[in-house]
Amino acid sequence: MTKLAQQLAQSRNFWFWTTLLLVSWVLSTYGRDLAKAVDAKWLIKFPAAWRIPMKGEISAAMSWLVEDAHFGLFTVTEATRSITWLLEQPYQLVLSLFASGFYQGVGQDAVLVFPALSWVFVIILVMAIGHYAKDWWLSSLVGIAFLYLAVFGQWDSSMVTLASIAIAVPIGVWGGILLGIAAYKWWIVELALRPLLDLMQTIPVFAYLVPILFLFGFGPVSALVATIIYAMPPMVRITTLALKSVPTELKEFSLMAGCTPRQTLWKVLIPSAKPTLMVGVNQVIMLSLNMVIIASMIGAGGLGYDVLASLRRLDIGGGLEAGVAIVVLAIALDRVSQAFALQRSPDRPLYAGNSTTLRIMNYPRTLIVLLSGGAIFAIGSFVPQMQTFPEAYELTTGAIWEDVIRTINVNFFDQLEAIKTTLLSVFLVPVKRFLGGIPWIWGLLAVSLIGWRVGGWKVCLLAFLLTAFIIVNGLWAKAMTTVYLCGISVLIACVIGIPVGILSALNSRVDRIVSGIIDTLQTLPSFVYLIPVVMLFRVGDFSAMIAVVLYAIAPAVRYAAQGVRSINPQLIEAGIVSGCTPFQLLRRIRVPLALPEILLGLNQTIMLALSMLVITALVGTRDLGQEVYIALTKADTGRGLVAGLAIAFIAILADRFVAAGANRAKQRYGYES
Structure with missing residues (x-):
């Protein structure tokens, strides 16, 4: 690709993303007023009459399967209970x-043999x-x-x-x-x-x-x-x-x-x-x-x-x-x-x-x-x-742990509350309002356009179908809350994790310290993150975000470090001979060549963040994770499966978009023909 063609492609990319973001902001901010002015509220909120009653149908089918279905000589319940016994x-x-x-023996008459x-x-x-x-x-x-x-x-x-x-x-x-x-x-x-x-x-x-x-x-x-x-x-x-x-x-x-x-x-x-x-x-x-x-x-x-x-x-x-x-x-x-x-x-x-x-x-x-x-x-x-x-x-x-948390709460409560309030008011709440205000019809079109832009018509069609599934099941608002929490958590995890990963790849002493911390974070069970976070920041989106960042940061660190380590040393030597400073080596050689690995780390970070969001429903989030958790507590099969599929579809779309970006990065820097 010639230099002129590259510049044209970069220009088209810039205007595409700028226009998409600008239209999304306008519709998120003024879309509700515009819909009221033309008496078309259905453009903002998907009408209940148009929804597909998939949740109820799945629940009814499951009830029929468990209670009434017969297969020859046995029922489904008898078959599952037989498996349970085995x-x-x-x-x-x-x-x-x-x-x-x-x-x-049985009960109180049982005797230890x-x-x-x-x-x-x-x-x-x-x-x-x-x-x-x-x-x-x-x-x-x-x-x-x-x-x-x-x-x-x-x-x-x-x-x-x-x-x-x-x-x-x-x-x-x-x-x-x-x-x-x-x-x-x-x-x-x-x-x-x-x-x-x-x-x-x-x-x-x-x-x-x-x-x-x-x-x-x-x-x-x-x-x-x-x-x-x-x-x-x-x-x-x-x-x-x-x-x-x-x-x-x-x-x-x-x-x-x-x-x-x-x-x-x-x-x-x-x-x-x-x-x-x-x-x-x-x-x-x-x-x-x-x-x-x-x-x-x-x-x-x-x-x-x-x-x-x-x-x-x-x-x-x-x-x-x-x-x-x-x-x-x-x-x-x-x-x-x-x-x-x-x-x-x-x-x-x-x-x-x-x-x-x-x-x-x-x-x-x-x-x-x-x-x-x-x-x-x-x-x-x-x-x-x-x-x-x-x-x-x-x-x-x-x-000891209780004393540590109590000491932090007593001595640093004001500072922690100030950090929480600042991040909520300056960052989290504006992003939540922006994504939550996007009309469903523009969201469907925007996601499809992103799919077309990054992966062609196949990814575009997949994006359209999976997003439409979320919309017709009445889960658009909760899906946007999920995207908001996941997006912010992944952004923070990458902003922290990628530089740390690059630094650990360049410094063996830092690498030993970082590896120990990341190993600990990866082996701790997901629920364990919630306990200290809730005791320090109480329930809400901020606590959920902190827990998700801690749980999902490991791939961002590991893949960035692996990407930098895997660069051909001859390329680094060529940069040094050309007179590049350490910062220029980082910006012009190390980061661009490590970009495919970094994007794979981003992919894994998104997957872990989405899986953790279901756990954070226990601390008061109002997203698809909470929908799944409520379905579990009420044994509502249809509600749980539909919400779970919605989360899975978000994960699949993120995977396809990031994978397409990684392939483009490989082509740009000569990894693939």
Whole structure:
């Protein structure tokens, strides 16, 4: 592209965006008066008579499905209750093993037959697994992590959570692998799964908790189903990608060796793809742990329930302790799963022979675990402290956190209130009024024009259809509130995160500090952010915005740093030789060449912000997230799904717009032809 053509394109872009913004401002400010003057109020507010009663139809269909639908010999309710029973059996077994113990009898007549595993034995067990997966360093890390859970009084809740993870992860992994294999073998399956997986990963979790609650009832098994559904999509995608990435030579070699298609799959492709598949297992574990708090709203116990209960009581100490316990558990499981992903081959037998004694010597870790388990069980009958960690030795940091928040509120209340008031009056409220005042008909046209401008007619058509869905369901006003909160939060996250990411890429000392902070922010459960924010700023849009920024800032930092690091060093050297100052290097070389990565970070920041907005409905927002949350509390399936789809459609549009911008940036700077 010649320099003149570039200047013309930039000029057209400038006038397009300027005109779009100016018309939007005029219609937002004076549109209501103009509509009244021409007696056309329908131009401002979409008429109720034109709305499609989709919410009511979905709710009615769900009620019919649960109460009246028959499929041969059974009803839907009977089928879902059968699935519940099947899941409940292994769950109760693992829960009894880790947390409650085994009882005989019912109710008050129940008698403890066998206690739950001792806290000492569980620590020895996870240390043995860590040593088998990697080395003594990992063994010590997971041992310290589980010891932390016992010392800080989070053991019982952690074991309940671990029981849920122990059931949800294998089902999520194998379900994802089987679906991924089907998508790999049959293109029609992949074509059908792709939009379904997109929706599953963009619809807020609250939205599909409602139908799960309807179908499976209230309880830990329903929470287990929700966790499996939430955690499975990445495993499906990674399995398909891993199988497609296996070298063609291996497939041809298996055919030459006479393998059947089944043997090729399970003895060649799956083993070759194991490292990538283990990355998927890691993702399933992390997403399952991320789900434990949200699933507590439909009956899950454990650490998630503790965080949720602390939020409702505004107990910052209890909430943070339970949240940190989730982080500690997540770190331990993450490191172990990563070690298994990198593991090359199992240990070779050290002893040969036919005797049982020699065969047992080949598995020293198993032998140590079994012997220690028997010894601990015998000693625990006489020393209760070996079975249950003594409460007298438990520590707590709850009072410290409460004192910190109280001190900040007492000494800095005026300053915090001034910051809040200034940002609300100067920034948040004007933006909210601007977006909230845009008439639906201009909004539909403007979003379609943006789609056409950034991605051509296909993106334009998609933008028109998805925006029309939001409008005809009467959700335009709430959607604009969602865009306002998400937009401001993403803007602030990028204004802070991108410069920090660039600085951390250029300075190793800053990078170490930033990496520690970002790792902490990424592992803290989403609900935990709300407790200190609400105690400092109370409920409202400002508190929601702060929580969203903290939750969504990590991708902005990481992708900016990665983009700057990935620049060819020869280009930097050429700039230095040309006499560029450090600022010129940054402005003319580093930032432009890192722009595609930065835009990908923007995309991920938007996705995280939208997912967090549903959580912030608990602190008083009035957007689509609140619509989903109200639907959950009222078990209104139609309302929850329609609002959830509206959020998903906003996420899809943002993804398409940003992806189109990233592609243009790649073309402009020579990344693509």
